[in-house]
Amino acid sequence: MLINADFLQRAALAFEDYRWIDSPQNGVERVMLDRVGAEKARATSIVRYAPDSYFPHHLHPGGEEILVLSGTFSADDTDYPAGWYLRNPPTSGHRPYSREGAVIFVKLWQMSTAEDQPVAINTQDLANWQQQNSGKVCPLFSDNSEQVSLQKLDANQLLFTSEIVAGAELLVLEGELIEDGQTYQPGSWLRLPVAELSTITAGGNGVTIYLKTGHLAHIKGFDLQGW
Structure with missing residues (x-):
């Protein structure tokens, strides 16, 4: 799958033009901003978790970058309300979920293999x-x-x-x-x-x-x- 995959070209998506697409997991939807690959992809997305939705534990060989936009995103028994910024380095894994529902900005498979430390910053502080x-x-x-x-x-x-x-x-x-x-x-x-x-x-x-x-x-x- 190729979406805005020519990185030499400008790309933009206004909020009013969002198109939500179901993910393989019930209760989780995505707006695909750019993507190179199928389910395992270099991807930038807006992801929406319905209340009590989750993904099973999985690995991120290319790392994962997250900004929580609304609600509360959780992973491995830790809650991250709106405003938290996370970087999960290559080869890390987690079980993400949301009890109340959440919207997050996510970038997958876009980190250097030299990056090996997780990052968690509360931008509301x-x-x-x-x-x-x-x-x-x-x-x-x-x-x-x-x-x-x-x-x-x-x-x-x-x-x-x-x-x-x-x-x-x-x-x-x-x-x-x-x-x-x-x-x-x-x-x-x-x-x-x-x-x-x-x-x-x-x-x-x-x-x-x-x-x-x-x-x-x-x-x-x-x-x-x-x-």
Whole structure:
């Protein structure tokens, strides 16, 4: 399965265009943002757990990155309410579930094999935020291949200081993001390839986004054999 699989091309999905697709597990649905592969895939998705839904214990050979958007996501007897950011390194495993229901942003099979430590950050904790220029940033992860953070921009503030983007992926969490007259509401997702020309600003009430940079410069193709 190939969805937005050419990473040299721009991709975007507005919240109002979500199309929920059942997963193999009852009570769990997905919006597929990009995907290379079948059930075992390099994938970026919005995943919705109905109350009391779960996946059996399973492994993630390529790692898993999660941002809890709403509700409470749980794994292996630990609860993660909205705002928690998680990284489960390659070869790790868990049994994910939700008692009350949850919506999460998930990236699968996108980590370096050198990454071996789990990450769990509560982005609702103000101590995890730093002042940056006229906005705020919550650093989540950084290595030689990618940088991940949450960004709070003030009203009408530019996201990038240069129109030439070095590759970026964004998920709108609160407020509005505006690009070339297009307004993106919370839940909207954008992927901008390396060297994309883009002027992106916060809306009139500011915006909070998930932002990943650096990772697209290393993507050339995928070997799907055995996925």
